[in-house]
Amino acid sequence: MHLQGVPDEIMCRAFPTTLKGPTRIWFSRLTPNSIGTFKELSAQFASHFIGGHMYKKSTACLMNIRQWEDKTLRSYIARFNKETLSIDEADGKRLVEVFTNGLRKGKFLFSLYKNDPKTMSEVLYRATKYMNVEDALLA
Incomplete structure (x- = not known):
């Protein structure tokens, strides 16, 4: 104007x-x-x-996000992704480390350690496959 x-x-x-x-x-x-x-x-x-005003956070803020015992992998991913939107200049490798660190012990965490993913895209792809298998078994 x-x-x-x-x-x-x-x-x-x-x-x-x-x-x-x-x-x-x-x-x-x-x-x-x-x-x-x-x-x-x-x-x-x-x-x-x-x-x-919303100030950008550092990747260290993500260290507090955990997958609770009574919550699904899907809900953990949703909370994690929501928080990453407020992170300034998030490094992909660091995000993988923080995400993996917040997972509860189980088959999915074991599979990530077994075949070390390099990017968050790879982690989320594998998580989607894992959740689809879980959903199929529950159905």
Whole structure:
């Protein structure tokens, strides 16, 4: 909008259409006519929501993820993958080590140690095959 030379009034009116959830609630609670320019609106928005910024974590944070005794391999993989999304510059080999470290003792862990996988793709492929066999046996 800045590049097109759109006036502040229009930018201020268009801004709330992009908001959802808590940001929309924050905007609706602003005192009417309390903001004069889009720059003021931007500054207030940034100062209010700067604390909610998600900072990237290191691979060390994944060391706390474990496959619990009463949980399936599928649920462990889901939690692990969700956490890896917040990791900054995750090294593939390190991810394999951390993932393997969090597995509970059993046939799948033994198979990983037996044929050392090099990438997370390989681990997840083998895990999928293992889970499909488990599902077939349960059915």
